Amino acid sequence: MRGADILVEMLIGYGVEVVFGVPGDTNVPFYEALQLQEGRIRHVMARDERSAGYMADAYGRFTRKPGVFECPSGAGAMYSLPPVAESNGSSVPVILLTIDIPLPGEGRGVLTELDCARLFEPVTKMSVQVKSAEKLPEIIRRAFRVACSGKPGAVHLQIPEDMLLAEVDPARISLHVESECIEFPAYPTLPPPEKLDTIISLLTGSKRPLIVSGGGVNRSCAGAQVTELAERLNIPVCTTMTGQGTMPDDHYLAVGVIGDNGFHPHANWALEHADFVLFIGSRMGSVVTIGWTFPKITLNKRVAQIDIDPEIMANNYENVVSVQGDAGLVLARLIDLVPADVDAGRSQEWVDQLNDLRANFWANAEALLSSEATPLRPERAVRCFNEALELYGKPAFIYSDAGTPTPHMTRFLKLKDRKTRFAIPRAFGGLGSALPATVGAWFADKERRPIGMFGDGSFGMSVGELETLVRLQVPAILLLFNNGTFGWIKGLHRLKGHNQCFGVDFTPPRGQAIAEAFDVKAWTATNSQELDAALASAFAHTEGPCLIDIHVESIADRVPPVYSWLNKRGRDPLSIDAEDVRYF
The missing domain is CATH 3.40.50.1220 (TPP-binding domain)
Incomplete structure (x- = not known):
């Protein structure tokens, strides 16, 4: 057997149904082995290694199984670092395979040479280089065991290309899997x-x-x-x-x-x-x-x-x-x-x-949730989404970026269906994750609608994955909160008394036009009536992805529900009064 065939057989043995990744010079042998097993395991090509990592992250969050993704050497490995760090920091089981330059090239100036094992060591539970093709089964077993046992997290394997091309005598290896480590939690423990x-x-x-x-x-x-x-x-x-x-x-x-x-x-x-x-x-x-x-x-x-x-x-x-x-x-x-x-x-x-306190809070919040002020207020947008989700009546996987949607969604989102899950990457708060995450969410469970929420700053970082969603016909609903700024950072500037903010504003994207250029069904919403109509159409649209470009007030215009920010503005964060708190 070739090393690449051993690797794929082990992945299949551990129940891996999908591998997310990006093609490159070094991972061709891996792709050849995957192609031979196309009916047993699927490869999903992303348009960026970082996006492939966020797909795997969402898959790991919404299942009990590790998300698996792969990348070629050099820049591919470096682009993979942010999602791996997020998964590990958020206790999400993920396994990254970096297919690297052949071992004989180490230290000789080979293009894309990089010590990936050391690069990923600080942000994973385990990061090792494979130095013998015969050890591949053992190392794969260890990878799943580490990712799924104890506190789950990320594992990185640096696999030189020559390890995948090497011929191995099947009699000298064992392709057995540990059934306990196929899913998290592996070997769960109880206290005295x-x-x-x-x-x-x-x-x-x-x-x-x-x-x-x-x-x-x-x-x-x-x-x-x-x-x-x-x-x-x-x-x-x-x-x-x-x-x-x-x-x-x-x-x-x-x-x-x-x-x-x-x-x-x-x-x-x-x-x-x-x-x-x-x-x-x-x-x-x-x-x-x-x-x-x-x-x-x-x-x-x-x-x-x-x-x-x-x-x-x-x-x-x-x-x-x-x-x-x-x-x-x-x-x-x-x-x-x-x-x-x-x-x-x-x-x-x-x-x-x-x-009683909870009822008073929601009664006082009604003024904000029903506001028809312009631009569209985030609270009103959440109310529209809550109503559309309830009318839809089916479970969903909702993945929100850590930026603009977070404070208002966290406060006002109402989840009534236990099968509906809501996830926010909170370990490092990186942007650009929610759009590609809908791909991973879809492969995690195709009975639940994938929904991605993100600001326009985040949208600019991952817009290329619209092509992936269309190619795979993922029925994702994408909610773009559009206001032409890195709102969280601009709000921090204003919180510190700097009304003339620096380096945070950009040209608002024409979200509907961009989506339609990728053949994504799209709408623009500037008020609650348009948003209600767009959400109804989006939930009814099941043939591929769709996007709603929501023109919404920035959290840099009005202080969001963040305890420390309200405290800094001299307001009582525990007050249930529905008041507009301005920066100036």
């Missing part, structure tokens, strides 16, 4: 029983308990278990922005999003006033704790953590107890431990209080 008893005791002994569900819950697909535990114990649930969708937003125990960006005032208030808080799958980083300044009443000795990664335990607060284990597995055991005679009424006053 006494720790689970302690958690139950703390939850049942508190009058104002609170559960905070983080991205780790979504990664473990454990939302149903969080919901069941909360219902059994009558405990309200907040989420981090990456934990959104843990339970339906209209559930009586679903309080809202905590933290800095797109927070709900009543959710942050709940975190400050709870007498015991259980964090599940959250590292309690700077966004959740608003730079470790909130809650004002310290969380020390009134918080516990459940997380698969013991390294993040009690880093920022003194935990009552730290529980290491897979969220889904730990929650299932906790549910079994709930006493039959638990007093659900002990926390009813607390639940009622939070629901």
Whole structure:
């Protein structure tokens, strides 16, 4: 067998259905082997290595399987770095294969020579160079084991081209796979029983308990278990922005999003006033704790953590107890431990209080959500999307870039269908991910509509992937928030008192015209009526991708719902008043 055939056989053995990538000089042998197995594994050509990485990232986020992508040597590897770093930082299982120059060329000035193993080492769980074709099966097994076990993350394999061309005696190797490592979580763990008893005791002994569900819950697909535990114990649930969708937003125990960006005032208030808080799958980083300044009443000795990664335990607060284990597995055991005679009424006053605050927030937000001001306000755009998504009545995979859509979508998006998932890349906040991510989302599950949300700055970074969407006939709905600026950065300039902003404005793209040039069905919306009509047409359009060019107010014109920004403007971030906060 050739090394390339071994590699493809191992990928098929691990259940890899699709490999995203970009062709180059060095990966021709890999493509030849993929072509021979075309009915068993598919290759999806992207137009840029970074885009291929974001496709794999979305596939890994929306399934339990690692997303796999490949690239040629040199610049291809360098372009692959941003999505790999994002996946690893966001605990998404991804495997990158860089097909590199032949080993004999090392150190001899060969074009595109690069020490890729060292390049990716700081941003992956494992980064190794393959130096023997016979070791390919062993290294592939290790790659899947590392990507899917413990805290999931990214793995990089640097495979020299001559390793793929080498002939290997099949009798000298084993092509077996570890069935436990085909999906995440591989080898899930449980803590000692006494720790689970302690958690139950703390939850049942508190009058104002609170559960905070983080991205780790979504990664473990454990939302149903969080919901069941909360219902059994009558405990309200907040989420981090990456934990959104843990339970339906209209559930009586679903309080809202905590933290800095797109927070709900009543959710942050709940975190400050709870007498015991259980964090599940959250590292309690700077966004959740608003730079470790909130809650004002310290969380020390009134918080516990459940997380698969013991390294993040009690880093920022003194935990009552730290529980290491897979969220889904730990929650299932906790549910079994709930006493039959638990007093659900002990926390009813607390639940009622939070629901009153939540109802007041949404009542006060109505003025913003129904505003017909021009330019179209982001809050109104979210209301239009919520209504269209509910009318559509089918599950979707929603992937939003970290920029313009984030604060208002996080605050006002309402997810009522448990099968609908919402993802934002939050590790490094890079732009340019959402458009290509719809390709990965589509291959993750073709029963769920892929929806990408991004600003015009992001659109300019990945517009070439419109061709990929058309070529593959992916029925993605693309929402372009168009206002001619890097709005988040411009808002920061103004927040610091610089009204004459520098280096942040550009010519607004003609989104509809650009999309139509790629044969993408497209509409332009400048007000709520046009947006309602465009969304209805977009959800009805299932033959290929479509785009809505939404001309929307910039977050640089009015302070968005960001706790630290409102605080800096001298406003009370916990106020539920629906007021326009200007920079000047």
